[in-house]
Amino acid sequence: MQLTLFSQFKPLPYARMVVDSLSGPYYEGRGYVREGDMKAAFFIASEMYKLNLKRFPLAPTFYQNFNFPVNTFPYPVFAALDESYLKPGIEFVPSPACPSISGEYRLVWVDSSLLYNETAFKKFSKQSFADAMIVMDEKGIVGEEEKKVFKNLGYNPFAAKGIIRIKDKITWSVATDTLPYAQLDIVRNVIHRQHQRIRVQIQNDFKSSYKSQNVITYIPGSEEPDSFIVFSAHYDHLGRIGHSVYFPGANDNASGVAMMLALAHHFSQPAFKPRYSVVFIAFGGEEAGLIGSKRFTMYPVFPLEKIRLLINVDLMGGGEDGITVVNGKEQQKIMQLLHKINEEKGLLKTIKERSNAPNSDHYFFAEAGVPAIFIYTMGAYKHYHDLHDQGKNLELTAFEQVFTTIIELINRY
Ligand SMILES: [Zn+2]
Numbered sequence: 001m002q003l004t005l006f007s008q009f010k011p012l013p014y015a016r017m018v019v020d021s022l023s024g025p026y027y028e029g030r031g032y033v034r035e036g037d038m039k040a041a042f043f044i045a046s047e048m049y050k051l052n053l054k055r056f057p058l059a060p061t062f063y064q065n066f067n068f069p070v071n072t073f074p075y076p077v078f079a080a081l082d083e084s085y086l087k088p089g090i091e092f093v094p095s096p097a098c099p100s101i102s103g104e105y106r107l108v109w110v111d112s113s114l115l116y117n118e119t120a121f122k123k124f125s126k127q128s129f130a131d132a133m134i135v136m137d138e139k140g141i142v143g144e145e146e147k148k149v150f151k152n153l154g155y156n157p158f159a160a161k162g163i164i165r166i167k168d169k170i171t172w173s174v175a176t177d178t179l180p181y182a183q184l185d186i187v188r189n190v191i192h193r194q195h196q197r198i199r200v201q202i203q204n205d206f207k208s209s210y211k212s213q214n215v216i217t218y219i220p221g222s223e224e225p226d227s228f229i230v231f232s233a234h235y236d237h238l239g240r241i242g243h244s245v246y247f248p249g250a251n252d253n254a255s256g257v258a259m260m261l262a263l264a265h266h267f268s269q270p271a272f273k274p275r276y277s278v279v280f281i282a283f284g285g286e287e288a289g290l291i292g293s294k295r296f297t298m299y300p301v302f303p304l305e306k307i308r309l310l311i312n313v314d315l316m317g318g319g320e321d322g323i324t325v326v327n328g329k330e331q332q333k334i335m336q337l338l339h340k341i342n343e344e345k346g347l348l349k350t351i352k353e354r355s356n357a358p359n360s361d362h363y364f365f366a367e368a369g370v371p372a373i374f375i376y377t378m379g380a381y382k383h384y385h386d387l388h389d390q391g392k393n394l395e396l397t398a399f400e401q402v403f404t405t406i407i408e409l410i411n412r413y
Pocket residue numbers: 234252253286314315
């Protein structure tokens with residue numbers, strides 16, 4: 001066998017395959033209905049298995065299991081304003097923490113002006129809203145104080161059957177508990193003051209102990225196998241609502257999984273066998289509150305002190321405006337290397353840095369003292385936590401450039 005110094009692996013076509021697969025309907029939005037997250041974990045484990053990656057002796061399989069509560073919507077949801085039916089996922093969604101609700105309710109609009117008039121507010125509060133849904137629109141509220149009061153109205157002080165929040169754009173997330181009243185988000189252009197009533201049918205299924213998993217493998221280092229470089233990316237997304245709606249999560253974060261697996265391909269080639277052990281962790285439960293990564297930092301399968309560097313990737317689908325490095329402010333040695341690489345190679349338009357923030361799976365590692373950064377790409381792509389975050393919309397503009405930059409960083413670190 002002849003060793004070559006040039007990588008035989010082509011990251012872009014591989015990334016396209018991973019993104020299109022994981023954001024496709026089979027994976028159910030990689031959430032908690034029809035075991036989408038488990039199917040995605042299996043896909044990743046299979047890719048790792050093909051590369052002959054190793055499991056850690058402390059972990060009996062590639063999986064590290066953990067359980068958490070999650071609110072799900074496995075059944076079709078329905079809402080109609082008077083006679084107009086609303087499209088789920090596009091024109092309305094149940095709030096992630098919404099409980100079941102079924103029936104017809106009158107609509108009661110609450111204006112921001114009510115906040116400025118104590119007498120009116122008190123009078124208003126005396127009515128019964130057991131047969132009503134309160135409609136609230138944050139738009140047009142200027143002061144921070146008013147915003148706060150208005151936000152507090154979201155806690156249903158009028159004991160209404162439910163709350164409708166008007167949004168410019170429908171986005172979704174994951175809830176690990178339920179509200180004591182129904183809450184829907186409706187997009188602004190479909191709801192009008194003339195609407196009198198809403199008919200709604202939503203049935204939730206609160207799973208108090210859903211079993212999820214992190215997928216963890218590694219390549220033993222050739223010189224210092226007890227020191228670890230870690231690549232991580234969360235594979236979970238928001239899942240689905242009923243039969244017709246699923247959130248593809250192509251950018252968030254099929255693209256990051258593609259980057260992590262592409263790096264696994266690279267370092268698996270004999271010519272690029274790493275000096276340190278290289279670990280690959282696909283985290284579950286990120287969208288539900290960084291649950292998988294928190295779990296790992298509490299029960300690591302190798303000592304956290306042995307991590308020389310952790311690179312977490314999320315939102316790898318853009319990049320025409322460069323990248324942002326979260327926790328870069330705190331990790332100046334890494335930033336200097338990144339800037340040096342970019343000066344030499346000119347791969348990325350800019351490299352911005354930010355302070356640490358709990359916005360992805362690097363967070364608990366950084367808090368534990370691990371040199372950890374989180375890289376995301378910047379650009380025009382704005383589909384986030386909505387139905388349009390699809391593989392066909394994702395250009396993977398700077399995927400190869402980021403891939404090359406990360407490999408250079410590892411080689412020089
Ligand atoms: Zn994400």
